[in-house]
Amino acid sequence: MRITRVLGAALLALGLAAGPAAADSSPSPSASDDGKAPSRAGTSFRTATEIEQGQQATASGSTGDYLYWSFPADAGQRPTVKATVKLPRTHGAQTWQIDVYDGLRRRQSCQYGSATRTAGQGAASVELACVLRTVRAWSEPWANDPLPGTYYIRLTVVDLGAADLGLPVSAEVRADSEDIGGAAAVDGSLAKPLVPGIAVKSEAEQDGAKSAVLSSIEPDDGWSSGWWTDRWVWTAVGGLLAALAGIGGYALTRGSGRPSRVPPNV
Amino acid sequence: MIRRQRLAAGVCALLAALTAGLAFPSTAVADETQQAAPKVELVLDVSGSMRARDIDGDSRMAAAKQAFNEVLDATPKEVQLGIRTLGANYRGNDRKAGCKDTEQLYPVGPLNRTEAKTAVATLAPTGWTPIGPALLKAADDLNGGDGTRRIVLISDGEDTCQPLDPCEVAREIAAKGIGLTIDTLGLVPDAKTRDQLSCIADATGGTYTDVRHKEELSDRVGQLVDRAADPVVTPVATEGAAECTKAPSLKSGLYTDREEFGRQRWYKVDVKPGQELRASVSVADDRAVNPDYGVLLRAVTMHGREIVRGEAAGNGRTDVISTGLRYPKPGSDDDTATAETVCLQVTNSFSAAAGVKTTPGLPLELTVDVVDGPSKASDVASFGLGRGWWLLGALILSGFLAGLVWGWLSRWRVAVWRTN
Numbered sequence: 023m024r025i026t027r028v029l030g031a032a033l034l035a036l037g038l039a040a041g042p043a044a045a046d047s048s049p050s051p052s053a054s055d056d057g058k059a060p061s062r063a064g065t066s067f068r069t070a071t072e073i074e075q076g077q078q079a080t081a082s083g084s085t086g087d088y089l090y091w092s093f094p095a096d097a098g099q100r101p102t103v104k105a106t107v108k109l110p111r112t113h114g115a116q117t118w119q120i121d122v123y124d125g126l127r128r129r130q131s132c133q134y135g136s137a138t139r140t141a142g143q144g145a146a147s148v149e150l151a152c153v154l155r156t157v158r159a160w161s162e163p164w165a166n167d168p169l170p171g172t173y174y175i176r177l178t179v180v181d182l183g184a185a186d187l188g189l190p191v192s193a194e195v196r197a198d199s200e201d202i203g204g205a206a207a208v209d210g211s212l213a214k215p216l217v218p219g220i221a222v223k224s225e226a227e228q229d230g231a232k233s234a235v236l237s238s239i240e241p242d243d244g245w246s247s248g249w250w251t252d253r254w255v256w257t258a259v260g261g262l263l264a265a266l267a268g269i270g271g272y273a274l275t276r277g278s279g280r281p282s283r284v285p286p287n288v
Numbered sequence: 289m290i291r292r293q294r295l296a297a298g299v300c301a302l303l304a305a306l307t308a309g310l311a312f313p314s315t316a317v318a319d320e321t322q323q324a325a326p327k328v329e330l331v332l333d334v335s336g337s338m339r340a341r342d343i344d345g346d347s348r349m350a351a352a353k354q355a356f357n358e359v360l361d362a363t364p365k366e367v368q369l370g371i372r373t374l375g376a377n378y379r380g381n382d383r384k385a386g387c388k389d390t391e392q393l394y395p396v397g398p399l400n401r402t403e404a405k406t407a408v409a410t411l412a413p414t415g416w417t418p419i420g421p422a423l424l425k426a427a428d429d430l431n432g433g434d435g436t437r438r439i440v441l442i443s444d445g446e447d448t449c450q451p452l453d454p455c456e457v458a459r460e461i462a463a464k465g466i467g468l469t470i471d472t473l474g475l476v477p478d479a480k481t482r483d484q485l486s487c488i489a490d491a492t493g494g495t496y497t498d499v500r501h502k503e504e505l506s507d508r509v510g511q512l513v514d515r516a517a518d519p520v521v522t523p524v525a526t527e528g529a530a531e532c533t534k535a536p537s538l539k540s541g542l543y544t545d546r547e548e549f550g551r552q553r554w555y556k557v558d559v560k561p562g563q564e565l566r567a568s569v570s571v572a573d574d575r576a577v578n579p580d581y582g583v584l585l586r587a588v589t590m591h592g593r594e595i596v597r598g599e600a601a602g603n604g605r606t607d608v609i610s611t612g613l614r615y616p617k618p619g620s621d622d623d624t625a626t627a628e629t630v631c632l633q634v635t636n637s638f639s640a641a642a643g644v645k646t647t648p649g650l651p652l653e654l655t656v657d658v659v660d661g662p663s664k665a666s667d668v669a670s671f672g673l674g675r676g677w678w679l680l681g682a683l684i685l686s687g688f689l690a691g692l693v694w695g696w697l698s699r700w701r702v703a704v705w706r707t708n
Binding site: 067127159179204261265269 | 469482485493494496497508511514515518521523541566569570596598604611613614615616653657662665666667668673674676679683685688689691692694696
């Protein structure tokens, strides 16, 4: 009787323990290709074309142009930026590069991916990738950790022969992100995401006036409020398991049946 | 209990943040632009060399005319379009007269397609290539209004009116007018033409395109006109000082300035307790500079103590180098606490070879946002919560040990009670 109860408790504990593991592997945000993907690019931070994550933006330009896009990234995401440049039929060797900047126009490093690549003479295209660090909800002002907000992509050729300048190229850019989840959850949060011009924007909204803003970017489902993390599940399950283990431990000390030292007929 | 306290603290902080947000809306008027009509002027080279028949078997002039017709058809309604020619009228050999030959073919304003097309149809390749004077005049044509201004220069040869360097003309124009961009297109250009046209484009943050086929020309010009129609924020011109005390006081917004090589620019921003200052700066290289460069943005107190800095360095080909910083000023319980004046110092480490003109300075773009401050982090982990199998193991073990101790204690107590 007691053994079955202990076994049952153990099974329950196992089942609960599997819970956080399931919560851990939350799927990455689904790519939404419903909206029309932009077919142009800006030429400066100010004019950067806004794209959403999962959108395949295209643009045609000339070799030597600086092409800018911007996308939103929220806390707990690890963005990956990929770009493909289709080169003209004849050209010399040229080196292309993507740089990613955060909402404060600070350059963000790539963890992996070849952000700079040289296309050999006559190569049809060149592919670039940059995996950023995980976006945190908060960081010290003295750090340049990625924070939620606007991210700028700059695509350009950094090394080319003089004769290749101005030749037509077309580029495809896509930003995706992997959801890192609670492992990256930190305490603290920004009052406003790192979106340039957000102070001006909120003012304009109060006035009811519609004016151009530096960046009107926002994720599909809004910026995360920052209080939810799967750490709540882990900690709650941990507490529950601790309680069960406590009951188990208590039960062990009681043994089965009446204590042997207690005489019968008491 | 502790958790409840934390929750209560969180709710209080939330309420405080909300009331702060309502009580102190950031006072920003810097780029309060209603969308003014964007202005574009197409500047077309009608010099004698446009007769060359090397664009898809047609003459360059014919290709340009066809492209103009297509672009005029596709021009967005809101764009005010003008057309200026250079070298269209003077046939003689007098350089002086030839270099003044630039004419406004169609004035910048609401577009009448038929009129504009008729005007374009009359053009015949004629004279010199006075790019510099034409750009100056084009900049005058675009004067007035708050919208974006764009010049699209289509040429097939380099400027024949030295010593007025069109590249320097372009730089002067960019330094004068806010948000004026010159995009250049070279029709089957030689190396010299390409250098000059790309130099003009770089000087104003524009683009250079090499055109060898008809459809490339109309596509590109159409794209550039469309680009002008995109609503963008017009920056406000400001002039930073050489020291903080004389610096201009900025509010949230977007600003432009010019900074010469090796000089510093100072600006001031007022930050109230509990607010966060965000500033970013971009310095563009609009002329030939040495390949290693950098920019430094420092937030300094009035007494000269550095609070935080943003720095960036780079090498190789670039349009801008930029960096930024944030400074959250801690909240204060004292209601009478006044705003702190934070000095922003911008320095750049661009350098240029001897012979490169240093005035006007490099274009500098500064964004300032003063927003509510961030919530403080009291723990590395979110709300101090844990995660992972080690956490579960530790909790289970401690729970189990607690259960054992509790069990033994109660057994011992029962035994003691029994014996008594």
